Amino acid sequence: MGQRLDSGDLLAPRRGGPSFTRARRRLARPLWRLPWLRGIALLLPPMAWFLLLYVAALAVLFVSAFWSVDVFTTKVVHTWSLDNFREIVTSSAWRRVITRTVVIAFLVTLTDAVIAFPFAYYMARIASGRTRALLFVLVLLPLWSSYLVRVYAWKVILAQDGILNWSLQKAGLPAANIGYTNTAMWLVFSYIWLPFMILPVYAALERIPDSYIEASRDLGARSFKTFRTIIVPLALPGVIAGSIFTFSLTLGDYITPTLVGGASSTFIGNVVYNTGLGAAGNLPFAAAFASVPLVVMAIYLILARRSGAFEAL
Amino acid sequence: METRATRLGLRVWTFLVILFLHLPIVIIILYAFNAQTAQGWPITNWTTKWFSPTLHDGEMQQALWLSLKAGLGATVIALLLGSAAAFAVHRFRFFGREAISFLLVLPLALPGIITGMALNSFFTFWKANFSLWTIVVGHATFCIVIVYNNVIARLRRTPTSLTEASMDLGADGWQTFRFVTFPAISTALISGGLLAFALSFDEVIVTTFTAGVQNTLPIWIFGNIRIGQQLPEVNVIVFVILLVTIIPVTVAQRLTRESGILRNE
Amino acid sequence: MSKIRKAHVLVALLAAALCVPASGAGKTSGLPTKIGKGEGKLTMIGWEGYLDAKWVKPFEKQTGCKVQAKYAGSSDEMVTLMRTGGGGQYDMVSASGDASLRLIYGKDVQPVNTKLVPGWSQFFKAFQGPPNNTVGGQHYGISLQWGPNTLMYNTKKIKKAPTSWGDIYSSKYKGRITVPNNPIQIADVALYLSKTQPSLGIKDPYELNKKQFDAAIALVKKQKPLIKKYWGLSSDEVSLFKNGDTWLGASWPVTTGTLQAAKVPVKEIIPKEGATGWLDTWMLSSKTKHPNCAYKWYGYISSPKVQALQAVTWGETPANKLACKEMDKLSKGSCAAYHANAPESYYRSIKFWKTPIADCGNGKKDCTDYTKWVSAWTQATS
Numbered sequence: 009m010g011q012r013l014d015s016g017d018l019l020a021p022r023r024g025g026p027s028f029t030r031a032r033r034r035l036a037r038p039l040w041r042l043p044w045l046r047g048i049a050l051l052l053p054p055m056a057w058f059l060l061l062y063v064a065a066l067a068v069l070f071v072s073a074f075w076s077v078d079v080f081t082t083k084v085v086h087t088w089s090l091d092n093f094r095e096i097v098t099s100s101a102w103r104r105v106i107t108r109t110v111v112i113a114f115l116v117t118l119t120d121a122v123i124a125f126p127f128a129y130y131m132a133r134i135a136s137g138r139t140r141a142l143l144f145v146l147v148l149l150p151l152w153s154s155y156l157v158r159v160y161a162w163k164v165i166l167a168q169d170g171i172l173n174w175s176l177q178k179a180g181l182p183a184a185n186i187g188y189t190n191t192a193m194w195l196v197f198s199y200i201w202l203p204f205m206i207l208p209v210y211a212a213l214e215r216i217p218d219s220y221i222e223a224s225r226d227l228g229a230r231s232f233k234t235f236r237t238i239i240v241p242l243a244l245p246g247v248i249a250g251s252i253f254t255f256s257l258t259l260g261d262y263i264t265p266t267l268v269g270g271a272s273s274t275f276i277g278n279v280v281y282n283t284g285l286g287a288a289g290n291l292p293f294a295a296a297f298a299s300v301p302l303v304v305m306a307i308y309l310i311l312a313r314r315s316g317a318f319e320a321l
Numbered sequence: 322m323e324t325r326a327t328r329l330g331l332r333v334w335t336f337l338v339i340l341f342l343h344l345p346i347v348i349i350i351l352y353a354f355n356a357q358t359a360q361g362w363p364i365t366n367w368t369t370k371w372f373s374p375t376l377h378d379g380e381m382q383q384a385l386w387l388s389l390k391a392g393l394g395a396t397v398i399a400l401l402l403g404s405a406a407a408f409a410v411h412r413f414r415f416f417g418r419e420a421i422s423f424l425l426v427l428p429l430a431l432p433g434i435i436t437g438m439a440l441n442s443f444f445t446f447w448k449a450n451f452s453l454w455t456i457v458v459g460h461a462t463f464c465i466v467i468v469y470n471n472v473i474a475r476l477r478r479t480p481t482s483l484t485e486a487s488m489d490l491g492a493d494g495w496q497t498f499r500f501v502t503f504p505a506i507s508t509a510l511i512s513g514g515l516l517a518f519a520l521s522f523d524e525v526i527v528t529t530f531t532a533g534v535q536n537t538l539p540i541w542i543f544g545n546i547r548i549g550q551q552l553p554e555v556n557v558i559v560f561v562i563l564l565v566t567i568i569p570v571t572v573a574q575r576l577t578r579e580s581g582i583l584r585n586e
Numbered sequence: 587m588s589k590i591r592k593a594h595v596l597v598a599l600l601a602a603a604l605c606v607p608a609s610g611a612g613k614t615s616g617l618p619t620k621i622g623k624g625e626g627k628l629t630m631i632g633w634e635g636y637l638d639a640k641w642v643k644p645f646e647k648q649t650g651c652k653v654q655a656k657y658a659g660s661s662d663e664m665v666t667l668m669r670t671g672g673g674g675q676y677d678m679v680s681a682s683g684d685a686s687l688r689l690i691y692g693k694d695v696q697p698v699n700t701k702l703v704p705g706w707s708q709f710f711k712a713f714q715g716p717p718n719n720t721v722g723g724q725h726y727g728i729s730l731q732w733g734p735n736t737l738m739y740n741t742k743k744i745k746k747a748p749t750s751w752g753d754i755y756s757s758k759y760k761g762r763i764t765v766p767n768n769p770i771q772i773a774d775v776a777l778y779l780s781k782t783q784p785s786l787g788i789k790d791p792y793e794l795n796k797k798q799f800d801a802a803i804a805l806v807k808k809q810k811p812l813i814k815k816y817w818g819l820s821s822d823e824v825s826l827f828k829n830g831d832t833w834l835g836a837s838w839p840v841t842t843g844t845l846q847a848a849k850v851p852v853k854e855i856i857p858k859e860g861a862t863g864w865l866d867t868w869m870l871s872s873k874t875k876h877p878n879c880a881y882k883w884y885g886y887i888s889s890p891k892v893q894a895l896q897a898v899t900w901g902e903t904p905a906n907k908l909a910c911k912e913m914d915k916l917s918k919g920s921c922a923a924y925h926a927n928a929p930e931s932y933y934r935s936i937k938f939w940k941t942p943i944a945d946c947g948n949g950k951k952d953c954t955d956y957t958k959w960v961s962a963w964t965q966a967t968s
Contacts, residue, residue: 029493032493032495033493036493036494036495039494040494043413044413044415046412046413047409047412047413047415050405050406050408050409050412050413051405051406051409051413051415053401053402053405054402054403054405054406054409054425054465055406055421057402057461057462057465058424058425058462058465061440061443061458061462062427062428062436062439062440062462063424064443065439065440065442065443066427066431066435066436066439068439068442068443068446069435069438069439069442072442077957079944079955079957099965101964101965101966101968102965102968104968105968123338123341126330126331126334126335127334127335127338129331130331130332130334130335131335134323134328134331134332135335141571141574141575143335143339144574145567145570145571145574146339146342146343147342148519148570148574149343149346149563149566149567149570150342150343150345150346151519151523152519152522152523152562152563152566152570153346153349153559153562153563154523154538154539154542154555154559154562155523155525155539156525156539156542156543156546157349157542157546157555157556157559158345158346158349160360160546160555161345161346161348161349161352162345163360163825164348164352164360164361164362164825164829165344165345165348167362167825167829167830167831168829168830168831169361169362169829169830170362170829171348171362174362174363187829187831188814188815188831199341199342199345202338202341202342203342211474231323231324231327252426252430253429256429256430256431256432257432259432260431260432260433260434260435260526261432261433261526262434262526263525263526266818267546267822269815270814270815271810271811271813271814271815271816271967272810272968274964274967274968276432277432277434278964279964279968280432280434280435280438281434282662282769282960282964283960283961283964284438285660285662285663285665285666289665289688289957290957290960290961291438291442293961294438295438298432298434298435298438301431301432301435302431302435305430305431308430309423309426309430313419313422313423357848358844358848359821359824359825359828359844359845359848360825361825361828361829361848362829441666441670444670445669445670450675451670451675533670533675534629534654534656534675534676535654536656536657543659544634544657544659546819546821547634547657547659547819547820547821548634548635548819548820548821549819549820549821549824549825549844552821
């Protein structure tokens with residue numbers, strides 16, 4: 009060929025070939041000479057979408073948390089103040105709502121982690137290929153049946169004359185009055201988000217190489233020690249990844265508290281929904297209240313990133 | 322490695338979890354045959370009379386069609402933007418690289434009501450008409466991260482030696498992508514796309530804030546739950562959807578079965 | 587040839603000058619004087635079941651105006667929807683009294699010419715210009731239907747019929763009570779206090795000064811431990827009573843009807859302290875693109891036959907006097923059951939919902955506004 013080869017040529021477009029291919033390669037040449045151009049071309053569309061649509065919308069919403077609403081005209085006035093935040097911190101009712109939401113979100117996450125781990129372990133490391141495939145389908149299928157209808161089905165189960173009490177009665181046990189209580193909400197939330205915890209934990213457990221387990225055994229560790237020192241730390245990012253979903257989805261939900269909650273079940277999402285909408289239209293206050301789950305999740309996400317959970321998502 | 326007792330215990334636990342996951346599904350199916358509109362227990366009169374009116378309900382058909390269109394639109398956008406972002410983060414080093422995955426996961430990590438209200442105010446500010454496109458924008462925003470995660474996980478497991486070998490053998494960028502890279506990530510795209518579609522299809526909170534005059538299926542379902550006079554119709558449509566989706570979910574699962582490179586299968 | 591005086595020219599010019607804004611601007615100043623040709627489309631926001639095919643399909647056939655329905659679950663949602671896309675995406679909204687004034691003051695709706703609606707003259711006087719849709723003599727919509735907020739009880743569990751609202755504020759049926767999760771419920775509490783604590787001086791349960799408002803909120807807080815669940819949707823209350831979770835609660839006639847049809851033993855009464863009620867108005871968007879179809883709808887939905895059909899289907903009471911006969915034709919005894927033929931004094935005794943505003947006309951501008959109602963109610967019930 010008579011050309012001097014240099015490293016650039018290894019990645020350079022070839023010469024010759026049909027005219028369409030040649031034109032395509034000529035156009036692609038700057039992308040090869042300047043690799044950062046390729047990077048920008050790949051990065052620009054998603055980033056533009058996010059920054060111009062989503063982040064801009066979020067920013068506007070949270071800036072309005074520092075404004076207030078004029079009592080007489082009901083319009084938002086752009087006077088800067090921390091009054092909304094002050095009200096949230098000083099009112100015992102608002103603090104109660106926030107505490108209740110965070111505590112239940114935490115309990116739901118814990119419950120789902122405990123339920124999902126053995127299940128994912130069985131699915132990833134013990135089940136045969138066919139069983140695993142079946143379990144996969146069985147876990148994903150509920151996600152296709154409407155969230156609303158599944159929550160509504162729990163109403164029937166937990167009601168006073170519902171299926172749970174009917175079954176307990178038939179078994180001669182006393183009735184469990186958990187309909188329309190926070191216990192009911194904890195149960196329903198744990199149920200609804202369970203697939204979101206199972207999938208990342210399964211992915212993390214499935215990735216653990218058998219050689220690690222064998223090496224641990226060769227070095228003399230018994231099964232529980234292997235479990236504790238090898239499997240759990242490697243599976244932890246998966247658990248944390250799943251917990252991001254269960255925690256944040258519970259933190260922001262307002263539909264399940266409305267359907268299965270009782271008289272003391274107001275969640276952060278309910279407050280944001282009730283105060284932000286329509287006739288009352290106190291969007292600044294709703295934005296301020298919505299910044300609470302935002303801050304909680306931001307802290308949670310930063311901690312999760314440190315633990316490497318993002319790789320396991 | 323595990324003892325027999327442990328295996329047995331895990332098998333029982335798995336069985337109980339599957340029961341737990343599917344108990345409400347069974348109840349939904351049972352109530353599709355309930356003669357009464359109010360859902361009480363036990364069911365006294367059984368009937369199949371709800372099936373035909375539900376499937377012929379014009380509002381339901383419109384809502385289902387809109388949900389399918391929105392899901393498709395959101396999934397396509399998510400596939401394009403999500404994989405573009407995954408390639409960029411995987412192949413290039415740049416300022417703020419770590420922040421990208423943080424940014425992309427925000428729509429899922431933040432409560433849906435925040436995303437919904439933010440987008441609603443934003444669209445209202447720009448006097449945009451609320452229509453299919455506002456719904457698609459809302460859904461695509463949280464679907465992008467699903468595709469992104471799947472693709473980047475797969476890219477991390479695909480040895481770069483494959484693309485280098487392809488170039489060495491004389492393929493240009495497009496040919497390498499078409500014959501080497503795309504097949505490697507195709508199953509990640511399928512599983513990511515399917516999960517994204519499922520999320521979009523069932524989404525109700527963000528959609529309430531970004532929908533226009535027409536309803537998606539979840540909003541239609543919520544409306545029926547509100548009025549409570551056509552509840553069995555809701556159960557019927559969910560039952561039908563479940564039956565219909567068993568096939569694509571099974572197929573997708575077959576396609577995306579990972580052969581564990583590091584595990585002894 | 588008569589002389590054209592300068593004065594005549596001046597008068598003509600003045601008249602022309604006055605006419606120009608009236609004809610050009612159309613929407614903001616003068617009311618339309620006649621209904622033109624239909625535009626072929628009409629988008630409406632309504633309560634679930636208000637745009638039932640039973641009466642919408644004949645309307646579409648009659649007028650050629652294709653109806654597109656959007657359902658909302660609360661008045662707040664309706665206000666938000668009306669403001670989406672800069673307004674103008676929806677033509678009409680069936681707003682209840684707790685939101686209508688906000689829509690009027692927010693300039694989201696425009697006045698209507700009641701002369702173009704033949705059924706309006708057949709309405710009970712109380713519904714022709716009620717304060718929740720008539721401001722400064724201008725009618726911002728046409729009344730549609732109304733219903734009282736009643737006290738419903740399970741006759742098997744509560745043998746002796748209650749006579750007072752006090753039963754939902756006392757611990758007699760603790761944990762078996764339900765009331766609506768709606769800030770406007772504070773007005774019901776205020777109504778009860780106006781009879782039991784006259785020293786507070788509550789005249790209008792929607793116009794409460796700080797002292798009266800605080801007293802009402804205190805009672806709401808006292809009531810909270812007695813409540814099993816605050817119902818948000820009529821179907822919530824239906825399942826609460828059907829599944830035995832509650833025995834007593836504030837309710838709507840439609841809920842009682844649904845339960846009785848499901849063979850649940852319930853009855854409803856209006857206790858001795860009186861009742862609040864809701865009155866729905868079809869309002870016209872100030873940015874509507876289909877005013878002619880809208881006026882055709884007004885004429886249709888206010889006519890006696892359609893009023894009766896909606897009343898019997900949904901379970902509410904028509905604003906049109908002449909609907910009573912038609913209701914009995916559809917369902918015998920329904921007219922009396924829904925109080926569609928009561929004397930005017932009965933309607934005036936019901937304290938219909940209206941949006942609480944700060945400037946409530948007592949000169950002092952110290953009434954509690956609805957934003958505070960929402961905040962206080964959400965906190966008290968959380």
